[in-house]
Amino acid sequence: MGRSPCCEQDADVKKGPWTPEEDKLLVDYIHKHGHGSWRRLPKLAGLNRCGKSCRLRWTNYLRPDIKRGDFTKAEEEIIINLHATLGNKWSSIAGKLKGRTDNEIKNYWNTHLRKKLMNQGIDPVTHRPRTDLLAGIPNLLAAAGAGGQLPLIDINAIKLHADAAKFQILQGLIRVLTTAAGAGAGAGGGIDHLMTTMLASGLLGQQQQQQQQLQLQQQLLQQLDGVDLSRFGQQFDGSCNLPPLYDSSSSPAMSSLSPDSLLERYAGAGFQASDVMGSPEIVPPISMTTTTPVAAAPMPAMVAADQDGGGSGGVSPCEQTAAASSSTFEELQNLNLDELDINYERCWTEMLLEQLSNNASDMYPTKNNTTDM
DNA sequence: AATACCTACAACCGCCTTTCG
DNA sequence: TCGAAAGGCGGTTGTAGGTAT
Numbered sequence: 326m327g328r329s330p331c332c333e334q335d336a337d338v339k340k341g342p343w344t345p346e347e348d349k350l351l352v353d354y355i356h357k358h359g360h361g362s363w364r365r366l367p368k369l370a371g372l373n374r375c376g377k378s379c380r381l382r383w384t385n386y387l388r389p390d391i392k393r394g395d396f397t398k399a400e401e402e403i404i405i406n407l408h409a410t411l412g413n414k415w416s417s418i419a420g421k422l423k424g425r426t427d428n429e430i431k432n433y434w435n436t437h438l439r440k441k442l443m444n445q446g447i448d449p450v451t452h453r454p455r456t457d458l459l460a461g462i463p464n465l466l467a468a469a470g471a472g473g474q475l476p477l478i479d480i481n482a483i484k485l486h487a488d489a490a491k492f493q494i495l496q497g498l499i500r501v502l503t504t505a506a507g508a509g510a511g512a513g514g515g516i517d518h519l520m521t522t523m524l525a526s527g528l529l530g531q532q533q534q535q536q537q538q539l540q541l542q543q544q545l546l547q548q549l550d551g552v553d554l555s556r557f558g559q560q561f562d563g564s565c566n567l568p569p570l571y572d573s574s575s576s577p578a579m580s581s582l583s584p585d586s587l588l589e590r591y592a593g594a595g596f597q598a599s600d601v602m603g604s605p606e607i608v609p610p611i612s613m614t615t616t617t618p619v620a621a622a623p624m625p626a627m628v629a630a631d632q633d634g635g636g637s638g639g640v641s642p643c644e645q646t647a648a649a650s651s652s653t654f655e656e657l658q659n660l661n662l663d664e665l666d667i668n669y670e671r672c673w674t675e676m677l678l679e680q681l682s683n684n685a686s687d688m689y690p691t692k693n694n695t696t697d698m
Numbered sequence: 699a700a701t702a703c704c705t706a707c708a709a710c711c712g713c714c715t716t717t718c719g
Numbered sequence: 720t721c722g723a724a725a726g727g728c729g730g731t732t733g734t735a736g737g738t739a740t
Contacts, residue, residue, distance in 0.1 A: 342708070342734080364725070380726075381709070416728060431729075432707050 339373045343382055347372060351379055352387055385428045392424025396433055404430060405438060409452040 339347075354370035360383065361369075363376035372379060385391075396404070400422055407418045415427035415434075422430065442449040 340710075362725075376725085377711095378709075384727095385708075413729065427728075428708080436706050 337373070338367075338375045338378075340378070343386075347374065348382070348387060351382060355383060355387075381428075385426045390424055391426060396425075396437075400425070401438065404434065405442070405452075408434065408438075408449075 350370050350372055354366065358369070360366055360380070363380045366372075366376055366379050367374050370379075374382075403422060404418060407421060411417050413431075415431045419425055419427040419430050439449040442452075447453065
């Protein structure tokens with residue numbers, strides 16, 4: 326049994342935006358007498374408002390120590406770091422940012438930071454890389470099986486989604502390094518600055534844990550050394566405009582693919598991906614009859630499967646042609662993200678391949694997914 | 699110019715915890 | 720110790736201003 330609202334008994338109290346006159350009455354009264362009992366304050370101050378409304382107006386807007394204006398980069402970093410630890414404990418977060426109210430931080434999170442993280446490929450709830458880009462694939466394939474007629478699947482779009490998922494994992498890590506490096510230039514480097522920020526924000530207890538994570542990020546940075554990231558045509562804080570997985574405008578002859586062949590193509594063949602990342606348009610679907618693969622580097626999960634003796638039992642076509650291929654994604658794929666001891670439960674390739682193979686084997690249980698292209 | 703839609707933010711609501719007689 | 724009042728908190732809503740059609 327909850328308490329009744331503080332002003333329920335007085336239906337005549339004013340609601341809505343405060344006028345400058347009301348603000349002045351409230352400020353003048355508090356400067357003279359202090360707020361005392363909030364419930365009694367409105368009557369004493371000559372305001373037709375409920376005490377709770379007066380308290381909120383004072384604490385969120387009129388208090389003299391409130392800092393107005395845009396959030397700084399450093400404040401953003403602190404909010405993001407604290408949110409990763411504390412969750413939606415806005416008042417606790419506000420306690421670490423002088424002059425900012427919980428309400429202001431909450432609003433800023435909901436309107437700016439949440440979207441910013443999403444665009445960077447980071448789940449704003451878990452603060453880990455988003456996996457939702459892969460989430461639609463099982464439904465897609467299930468729909469193909471249930472309907473009896475295979476959908477129009479833009480294979481290049483699937484490839485693009487998968488690459489974007491991987492790319493966003495990189496973005497998440499790179500973001501930490503690049504933003505910290507920019508803010509802390511000349512003061513001992515990005516990592517040092519990040520540590521300083523964390524110390525300042527009261528996260529001393531988390532330091533060692535974070536340091537371990539930073540070491541992993543440094544490993545990544547070493548692997549990125551020499552890769553010209555500007556070639557990918559993406560801003561690290563920008564969003565990826567991904568094409569739909571279905572291309573409804575395509576003719577069936579152009580793009581109908583069984584889950585089997587989809588799996589084969591995705592896992593074994595590789596694609597000419599050099600144009601994909603920089604271009605927002607849908608790449609024309611690959612025809613079923615033009616199957617000459619232009620291989621990118623082998624995906625680690627598939628190489629591992631080959632080594633286990635399953636599948637082709639030998640060198641895959643993509644490995645045979647990898648040396649001659651020229652893909653924008655080669656450099657990223659060669660990063661061997663999967664071998665990094667990153668604290669993600671599963672890498673993107675495992676998730677994608679598992680989803681694809683589960684659906685394929687459900688629909689075609691006896692078929693063997695060998696690459697024979 | 700009118701309308702619809704979107705975004706940001708102030709304010710409100712309802713529940714929970716703390717305080718106090 | 721108990722219950723009501725007061726304060727605190729997080730989620731949600733309302734609204735003003737900006738932008739697109």
